[in-house]
Amino acid sequence: MRFRAGRLRRTLLAAGVATAVVFPLSGAARPEIPAPAPASLGRVTAATLPGAYAANRANATEAAVQAGRYGARGRAAALRAMASPHRDFLAFDGRGAGRTAEVFGDLAHADRVAVLVPGSDTSLDSYGRLRAGAVALRAELDRQAKPGSRTAVVAWLGYETPGTVSPAVLTTGRADGAAPALRSFVAGLHGINAHARVSLLCHSYGSVVCASAATGPRGLDVADIALYGSPGTGVDKAADLHTRARIWAGRGSGDWIADVPHTSAGLFGTTVGFGTDPVSADYGARVFAAGDGGHSDYLKPGSVPLGNLARIVRGDAPEVTHA
Structure with a gap:
C-alpha cells in the first residue's frame, strides 16, 4: 500500500x-511596461523614513506617467493610486x-x-x-x-x-x-x-x-x-x-x-x-x-x-x- x-x-x-x-x-509573452529604476535611498532610518516615503511616491508618479504613455491604462491607474500622498512605501519598483x-x-x-x-x-x-x-x-x-x-x-x-x-x-x-x-x-x-x-x-x-x-x-x-x-x-x-x-x-x-x-x-x-x-x-x-x-x-x-x-x-x- x-x-x-x-x-x-x-x-x-x-x-x-x-x-x-x-x-x-500556450500564451504569448507580454511586453514589459516601461518604468523608471527605483529611487536610490541608501540605508533608511527612523529619521530618513519620511524622505524614503516621499522618494518612492515620486517614483510611483513617474512610473504612472510612463505606463500611461505606453497605453497601459490599468497599470497607470494602479500606479497613480500608489502615488497618493496618503500611502507610504518603504520600497517601490514599478x-x-x-x-x-x-x-x-x-x-x-x-x-x-x-x-x-x-x-x-x-x-x-x-x-x-x-x-x-x-x-x-x-x-x-x-x-x-x-x-x-x-x-x-x-x-x-x-x-x-x-x-x-x-x-x-x-x-x-x-x-x-x-x-x-x-x-x-x-x-x-x-x-x-x-x-x-x-x-x-x-x-x-x-x-x-x-x-x-x-x-x-x-x-x-x-x-x-x-x-x-x-x-x-x-x-x-x-x-x-x-x-x-x-x-x-x-x-x-x-x-x-x-x-x-x-x-x-x-x-x-x-x-x-x-x-x-x-x-x-x-x-x-x-x-x-x-x-x-x-x-x-x-x-x-x-x-x-x-x-x-x-x-x-x-x-x-x-x-x-x-x-
Missing part, C-alpha cells in the same frame, strides 16, 4: 508539472511585475510589526488583494489593541511570485531566490525600529519563501512565523527551520490546498513538492484555528483566522484559538 501511495503522489506531481509547463507556453513594501501605521514607533509575505500570482496588477489583507489586519490589530500598544503592518511584495499554474510554483526556486531579499528587509526593519517585535505572516507559496529565509546562514530575527494556506515549506518539520521564532500553521476547511500532495519527489532533474503538511502533527507547528474559509479568505474582515493572526502578531499566544 505504501508503494502504491508513493506512486500516486509521484503521478499527481508529474501531472502538475506537465500541466504547469503546457499552460504557460518595473516588470513590480516590487513593493507598503507600510500601514507608524513603523518607526510601533511595538509590533507584521510583514505579510504573499503567494503566487501577486504583482502590481493584482496588488489590491494583498493591500486589502494588510488593511484588514491593521484594523483587527487596532480592534484588539490594548492601551498604549502600537502596531504596523507591511505588505511585502519583494520577489517575483510564481504563477499558480507554472513550473515555478512546484519548486523552491523562486523562494530560494527571494529569501536573501526577505532577510535583508527584516534586518532593515530592525534598523528603523530596533525595539519592535516582528512577525512574518506567510500565505501559500509565501510560506516557502519564509521557510527558505529562516533556514539561511544568517537566519531571521523575528518572533513568530505564521504559515497559512501552505503547500509545505520544503522541510520535514518545524525544527528543521533552525529559528528561535515560534512557528504557527493554519488552514481553512474550505482551502483547496489541502488536496495538494504534501510530499516531494525528484522529477525532471529537480525536486518537486514541499514535503510535510505544516498543519500535521508530524510537522510540529502550533496549529491555530482557521475557520471554514477558502484559500483567499484568511485575512477576510471578521474571520477566525484574521483574529488569530492578529493575536499572534500581538504576542498573545495564550489567546490564540486552536483547531
Whole structure:
C-alpha cells in the first residue's frame, strides 16, 4: 500500500508539472511596461523614513506617467493610486511585475510589526488583494489593541511570485531566490525600529519563501512565523527551520490546498513538492484555528483566522484559538 501511495503522489506531481509547463507556453509573452529604476535611498532610518516615503511616491508618479504613455491604462491607474500622498512605501519598483513594501501605521514607533509575505500570482496588477489583507489586519490589530500598544503592518511584495499554474510554483526556486531579499528587509526593519517585535505572516507559496529565509546562514530575527494556506515549506518539520521564532500553521476547511500532495519527489532533474503538511502533527507547528474559509479568505474582515493572526502578531499566544 505504501508503494502504491508513493506512486500516486509521484503521478499527481508529474501531472502538475506537465500541466504547469503546457499552460504557460500556450500564451504569448507580454511586453514589459516601461518604468523608471527605483529611487536610490541608501540605508533608511527612523529619521530618513519620511524622505524614503516621499522618494518612492515620486517614483510611483513617474512610473504612472510612463505606463500611461505606453497605453497601459490599468497599470497607470494602479500606479497613480500608489502615488497618493496618503500611502507610504518603504520600497517601490514599478518595473516588470513590480516590487513593493507598503507600510500601514507608524513603523518607526510601533511595538509590533507584521510583514505579510504573499503567494503566487501577486504583482502590481493584482496588488489590491494583498493591500486589502494588510488593511484588514491593521484594523483587527487596532480592534484588539490594548492601551498604549502600537502596531504596523507591511505588505511585502519583494520577489517575483510564481504563477499558480507554472513550473515555478512546484519548486523552491523562486523562494530560494527571494529569501536573501526577505532577510535583508527584516534586518532593515530592525534598523528603523530596533525595539519592535516582528512577525512574518506567510500565505501559500509565501510560506516557502519564509521557510527558505529562516533556514539561511544568517537566519531571521523575528518572533513568530505564521504559515497559512501552505503547500509545505520544503522541510520535514518545524525544527528543521533552525529559528528561535515560534512557528504557527493554519488552514481553512474550505482551502483547496489541502488536496495538494504534501510530499516531494525528484522529477525532471529537480525536486518537486514541499514535503510535510505544516498543519500535521508530524510537522510540529502550533496549529491555530482557521475557520471554514477558502484559500483567499484568511485575512477576510471578521474571520477566525484574521483574529488569530492578529493575536499572534500581538504576542498573545495564550489567546490564540486552536483547531
